[in-house]
Amino acid sequence: MRPVKNIKIKYHQEPSPPMNRPQKFLEAFAAMLKHSHYGYILDHFARIGTKCARCAVACPVHEATGRPEDIPCYRSELLLRVYRRHFTLEGRLQARIFGAPPLSDEDIDTMAEAFYRCTACRRCNFECPMGIDHGMITHLGRHILSEIGVVPKALHVSVREQLAGKTGNTSAIPLPALLDTLSFLEEELREQFNKEIKFPVDVEGAEYVFFAPVSDYLLEPDTLMGQAAVFFATGDSWTIGTGNYDGINYGLFYNDRFLEDIIKRELAEVRRLKGKKILIGECGHASRAAKVFVPAYGGEDAPPVINIIEYTCQAMESGKVRLRPDVIKERVTYHDPCNIARSGWIVDQPRKILRSFIKDFVEMEPHGCNNYCCGGGSGTVSVDEIRAFRTSIGGAKKAEQLRATGAQYVVAPCANCKKQLREVIEDHKLDMEVIGLHDLVLKAIAL
Amino acid sequence: MDALIEFGRGPLFRFAVAIALLGISRHAILSVIGFIRLRARVGDKRLAYGAIALNTLRRLNPLKYLVSSRWYYTVLSVAFHVGLILVPIFYLGHIRLWRSGLGFGWPALPGPVADVLSLITIVSAMLLLAARAWWKESRAISKAQDWLLPPLIAIAFLSGYLLAHPAQNPFDFSITMFVHVWVGDLLLLITPFTKIVHCTLLPFSQLVAEMAWRMVPGAGRDAVKTLGKEGQAI
Structure with missing residues (x-):
């Protein structure tokens, strides 16, 4: 894939009270290490990384931009470095002896962008010989940032409505x-x-x-x-x-x-x-x-x-549902949502359903557990102000895959993937329609 | 020079081995204790140990990585590690040293095999270093130890090879021995503190990865209490 011009992402945030952000970040980090399970995991990841950069070949964002900053290991290192420097004995000793710089506001801004360029699709996990879960590091980085008020407004407003709003739901x-x-x-x-x-x-x-x-x-x-x-x-x-x-x-x-x-x-x-x-x-x-x-x-x-x-x-x-094989004549492909496919949980089932009544079913390559993210994963699809990044960088590989299938329908059994893929299709001028799996079932079911 | 070599082969070597063994044992023990403690705290305690063990073996299988676009890295890495693991332990000269310290030994690799493995390790170490320098992604994420360790290992192996083949050694024997012994000791000494520690942590990786999303109930809220932000509106 030809490298795409980088787009810096900047998302809307709600105003936060003035604070010493590096200090607050470290306090939030320390509090999470104390109470959660992350300390054990981070300590292992911080020591075991060999910097082989193999993860780079698995990341659709890096594949699109070619920027070192988009290598999963590079991004994870932003948080692991803070962990080593401030929360390990060796790191504190090294900092004292060699005078390592403390966490800065600029570091926080770098993480604020990096952890939302990553869609936490966890495709890179398969490539890491050391087993580092970069998606989890992105998740923890976002958590700590959110505790100092750094979070896309779109996500925060949705959660507020769901947990404290009148309607109790995100829409x-x-x-x-x-x-x-x-x-x-x-x-x-x-x-x-x-x-x-x-x-x-x-x-x-x-x-x-x-x-x-x-x-x-x-x-x-x-x-x-x-x-x-x-x-x-x-x-x-x-x-x-x-x-x-x-x-x-x-x-x-x-x-x-x-x-x-x-x-x-x-x-x-x-x-x-x-x-x-x-x-x-x-x-x-x-x-x-x-x-x-x-x-x-x-x-x-x-x-x-x-x-x-x-x-x-x-x-x-079990024979309770019958799907008529003569209804859908168009070519159909299937997009694996990362959150249900990466672990292998839901990979075969949708294919069994689709192949039972779709005559012209084609796969994207790669697919299943090793699929590419739609480019809007981990909630970034809700952040409308970064659409250009999502579709032209995050979704570049997906657009290429979709185009190669020549399908009229792309089945995406995920609300977020559907929105993102519709935007990818629009921005890349592809001639296909995004549809839910049960939309096709509705067309073909014999009752 | 002789005194330095003897010091390197004697007290320093024993000290370095002790540091390396204690250091990596500490990491292994902490990994096990950390896992047991964590498992007691997480909400979902179900773990498929068989699947984790199988996954660990799958991850260690180098063939898995040959299909990647960086297959050459896999080939180099495997070539590098085979000699790196086998020669220090199974080279006859080293077994003699082990025997003098430990009081017992074990069967040695045939000399020509050890020679070939050593040469492969030297060449692959340098090629790995070149690949790191060449590939901008690797270059961008490399730290000092990533640049220093392959040449140090190559020096240890090259000096060892030359000591085993004095006719091919253009350097003074004592200097070669000094370099070999001291670089070997240095590598042992830094093992627990550098990425070499993956030699002991790697078998735990899939277990750790399995725990990566095992949340401790109430952790987020307890963290907020610690931060004094309890009760704040969302």
Whole structure:
């Protein structure tokens, strides 16, 4: 890929009170090392790195810009250096003997940009022979920055609305509006299938309590209708809770205490409804956040977490869901959202579904666990002021992959990936449409 | 010179070995203790040890990295490490030294094999250094130790090779021996404090990576209390 001209990113932030930022950063860092698990992990990573730069070949941002500053190891070193210098005996001794400079305001600005150029897609993990998780270092760097007020306003405002706002969700959809939307979708389904396909609300004791990325209720009606149609076909009990209907967890992108609070709100809703399982809609980060952190924060009786694609795949394999193979004639490709694909959790299931009824299915190369990020991962897609960076640098490799498929549809089962890919397609002038997996299921399902 | 060599082969060598062994043992023990303590604190304690062990072996398999666009780095790195690990431990001359210190020895590598491995390590060390200098990405992230360690290792191996083949040695024997012994001791001494420590930490890497996202419940909120920001609006 030819190097792309670099674009410096600068995101809107909420005003913070004047402070000695380096001192506050170090205090926040020390507090996290004291209370969290990060000390053990960082200490290992800080000692083991061999600076082989192999990670450089895995990072789509570095691939686009060619800048050394975009090498994962270079970026991680920004935080590891602070850790070594201020929180290890050797580092403090070295600093005393050789006079290493202390953390500066400029260092903080550098980290503030670097940790939001990274989409924490964790593709570089596969390349690191030492096993360094650069995505986790980005995550911790963002957390510490957020404790001194350095965080994109877009993420912060969403989390505030979700945890402390009137609506309790990131898209600020009031409950009456949600209920209206569900009625409308039920009516649409009735027209399409001539059947009473419901979006059950507040059903106690349901097998599945459903958390869609709440923006789907505004933007992705076909995705939601496809999911309801699957449940109609299986006959399983499911419900949407009126106490919390948002699966989005932007805490994952910048602050652990919000991550935990949002998970606990999900758990509280499932317990209120006496539901048995958490079902997450088409959303990569919401799925990963629930899958990884419900067991972490939910105690020993934490409910299992299922992603809707897993559910639909099982339903299809058990014969409860039939998809007509003569409906979709266009060429289709599939984009793996990093948060569900990197670990290998949801890679085969969507392909089984798609291959069962799509005649012209093509893969992007590489794909699956080794996929390329859409360029808007880890919440950066919500930061509209960095769109030029996201699409022309972060999404450059993805645009190249999409173009090579010649597909008419790119299936992206993730609210954030959908938005980002639509912008990538628009900015790169590609002739294709982004669609949810259940949008296609809706077209092909036989009821 | 002879006194310096004897000092390097005797007390300094024993001291260097002690520092290296104690240092890397400390890292290994701290890794285990740290893991046990952390596991007790994290919310999700389920760990698939078998999968972690398998993943560790997969990561150590150099063939995995041959498909990368930096395959040559893999080839060089493997070539470099084979001799680096085997020759110091299994070269006959070294076993004699070990035996004099430890009171026991072990089978040695055949001389020609040790020679070939030494030459491969010397050449690959220099090529790795050249690759680091050539490739701007590696250059950009390199620190002093990244530049200094390969030549130091190459010097230790070259001097050792020349000592084993006096007919090919253009330098004075004593000087060569002095360089070999003191550079070897230096490498042992810095092992726990430099990236060479990956020799002991690497087997723990996948376990650590597995713990990287195992949050401690309440950690973020406790940190906020420590910072005196409790109760502040979001």
